[in-house]
Amino acid sequence: MPPDRARAIRRLTLLVALLAAVSALAFMTIGARGSWSFVLTHRGIRLAALVTVAYAIALSTVLFQTLTGNRILTPAVMGFDALFLLLQTSLVAFLGGAGAGALDPRLLFSIECLVMIGLSGFLFRLLFRGEGRNLALVVLAGLLFGALFRSLSAFLQRVMDPNDFMVLQGRTFASFNAADPALIGIAALLALTVTGLLLPRLPELDVLALGRDKATGLGIDTAKLSALVFALVAILVSASTALVGPTTFFGLLVANLAYLLVPSARHADVLPIAVGLAIITLVGGQMLLERVLGFGTALSIVIDFIGGIAFLLILFKTGRR
Amino acid sequence: MIEIHKLSKRYGDTTVVDDASLTIPRGGVVGIVGPNGAGKSTLLSIISRLIKADSGVVRVDGLDVTTAPGREIARRLSIMRQENHVAARLTVRDLVAFGRFPHNRGRPTREDVERVRMAIDFVGLEALADRFLDQLSGGQRQRAFVAMTLAQDADYALFDEPLNNLDIHHAVSMMRLLRRMADQPGKTVVIVLHDLNVAAAYADRVIVMQAGRVVGDGPPFDVIDRRLLSEVFRVDGDVVEVSGRRLVSVAP
Numbered sequence: 001m002p003p004d005r006a007r008a009i010r011r012l013t014l015l016v017a018l019l020a021a022v023s024a025l026a027f028m029t030i031g032a033r034g035s036w037s038f039v040l041t042h043r044g045i046r047l048a049a050l051v052t053v054a055y056a057i058a059l060s061t062v063l064f065q066t067l068t069g070n071r072i073l074t075p076a077v078m079g080f081d082a083l084f085l086l087l088q089t090s091l092v093a094f095l096g097g098a099g100a101g102a103l104d105p106r107l108l109f110s111i112e113c114l115v116m117i118g119l120s121g122f123l124f125r126l127l128f129r130g131e132g133r134n135l136a137l138v139v140l141a142g143l144l145f146g147a148l149f150r151s152l153s154a155f156l157q158r159v160m161d162p163n164d165f166m167v168l169q170g171r172t173f174a175s176f177n178a179a180d181p182a183l184i185g186i187a188a189l190l191a192l193t194v195t196g197l198l199l200p201r202l203p204e205l206d207v208l209a210l211g212r213d214k215a216t217g218l219g220i221d222t223a224k225l226s227a228l229v230f231a232l233v234a235i236l237v238s239a240s241t242a243l244v245g246p247t248t249f250f251g252l253l254v255a256n257l258a259y260l261l262v263p264s265a266r267h268a269d270v271l272p273i274a275v276g277l278a279i280i281t282l283v284g285g286q287m288l289l290e291r292v293l294g295f296g297t298a299l300s301i302v303i304d305f306i307g308g309i310a311f312l313l314i315l316f317k318t319g320r321r
Numbered sequence: 322m323i324e325i326h327k328l329s330k331r332y333g334d335t336t337v338v339d340d341a342s343l344t345i346p347r348g349g350v351v352g353i354v355g356p357n358g359a360g361k362s363t364l365l366s367i368i369s370r371l372i373k374a375d376s377g378v379v380r381v382d383g384l385d386v387t388t389a390p391g392r393e394i395a396r397r398l399s400i401m402r403q404e405n406h407v408a409a410r411l412t413v414r415d416l417v418a419f420g421r422f423p424h425n426r427g428r429p430t431r432e433d434v435e436r437v438r439m440a441i442d443f444v445g446l447e448a449l450a451d452r453f454l455d456q457l458s459g460g461q462r463q464r465a466f467v468a469m470t471l472a473q474d475a476d477y478a479l480f481d482e483p484l485n486n487l488d489i490h491h492a493v494s495m496m497r498l499l500r501r502m503a504d505q506p507g508k509t510v511v512i513v514l515h516d517l518n519v520a521a522a523y524a525d526r527v528i529v530m531q532a533g534r535v536v537g538d539g540p541p542f543d544v545i546d547r548r549l550l551s552e553v554f555r556v557d558g559d560v561v562e563v564s565g566r567r568l569v570s571v572a573p
Contacts, residue, residue: 204427213400217395219423
């Protein structure tokens with residue numbers, strides 16, 4: 001790599017890290033009133049949730065796009081987070097609110113995570129099997145699957161016992177505002193474990209991004225690597241969805257911004273920027289909306305609005321090529 | 322040596338490769354010719370383990386390509402396919418450096434950097450080494466992918482119609498490039514070609530495929546004749562000799 005490009009990447013990484021740190025600091029301190037220990041604990045938990053979610057979504061989106069060799073599809077666009085939501089709903093409907101409530105949320109989450117790996121793996125194979133896959137068809141199928149999963153969840157929620165529904169609501173209607181500290185812990189742990197598994201394989205991921213044929217030609221066992229990466233994506237999607245619910249276009253937005261900014265295709269260069277941008281967007285955006293503009297919980301709407309426009313722009317650009 | 326033994330591949334009812342057996346010894350340029358749909362590209366893809374055969378075995382220097390470790394095969398055999406779209410934004414140097422992956426697993430040494438530079442020089446892209454692929458013309462991009470194959474430094478380099486979309490000037494320089502590649506000691510270049518005249522000019526050996534079978538095999542001077550044109554390509558034409566080479570001339 002020429003030295004000026006390496007320097008540009010280093011400078012960008014520093015800048016993004018700095019901005020992320022400033023966002024976090026501002027989030028913790030701006031507009032604080034009353035007892036500092038209370039404010040810092042309360043906000044600290046929320047910050048941890050936001051950072052974990054940002055991390056999981058940025059990572060899962062970039063990995064997923066490497067796996068599928070495109071920049072439009074994300075796990076969220078393909079309806080994978082809606083699938084997780086359906087899973088949570090059916091588990092409560094099946095076990096009953098009391099049964100589900102009696103279980104350790106961490107155990108419950110682990111079960112959901114495992115089922116998620118299996119189901120989303122099946123869905124992935126269904127959509128991406130075969131040689132001549134049509135991108136438009138896959139996008140459409142993904143959006144439809146997402147709608148199907150959401151409708152099924154809504155249906156189950158309508159017919160379930162009101163007490164069970166209360167339990168479910170407590171679990172699934174988490175937002176950027178309130179997440180269960182126990183879950184934040186396990187989600188963060190999972191995200192770190194995934195990172196540990198990924199780090200030694202970053203060069204292989206770079207090769208995988210060249211496409212299945214080229215990667216095979218260069219000696220990568222693509223079937224094995226894809227299966228592993230996909231399982232990791234499913235875990236990350238479970239983690240982020242359990243904390244804040246579905247976020248349709250957020251991952252797409254930060255991943256594509258990262259590709260745009262980083263003058264390199266190495267995962268070691270792109271992933272930190274994507275994660276940093278996700279943290280800035282989520283933490284900084286939440287802080288701005290809440291403390292500066294005084295809005296309530298509208299961040300997901302704003303992100304999906306901007307992300308949706310970005311999605312359309314990228315879709316049009318890809319279609320024209 | 323690449324040994325192909327009783328290879329078959331079917332897609333639904335159509336048999337694309339039909340009980341093909343073939344031995345490609347080390348050294349020289351081997352051209353695979355045949356009409357459209359004869360199974361040339363499929364054969365190449367099976368040899369390079371991109372497609373699984375329904376039956377039959379391919380061995381490269383004694384290693385079964387389907388069971389040997391991917392990395393071992395990648396050091397012995399490289400493949401460049403027709404469509405070379407890469408979604409990631411890469412410079413020529415980035416791309417060519419991937420050719421070293423089977424040797425260094427993504428941790429380039431000083432020697433790797435030097436080999437990448439040599440490969441880029443070999444295809445004449447040294448002035449464009451830090452350009453992004455999407456800033457290159459079709460012919461330049463094609464050469465960048467050839468440079469990646471060069472950097473991979475495999476004993477057998479397979480090319481699937483590398484002349485596609487190239488004008489005559491670029492086609493000739495591409496063939497010269499592949500010829501020079503094959504002239505290095507111990508290297509074999511296998512090319513799927515459309516144009517019989519190109520095969521006659523550059524190949525040491527021509528393999529003819531028709532309907533999934535190997536129907537001809539030998540030096541171009543022996544293989545290319547009127548019978549080949551009428552029976553395999555189903556055109557009437559003349560085979561003329563010009564300065565010791567056979568050339569195909571087809572009436573309009």
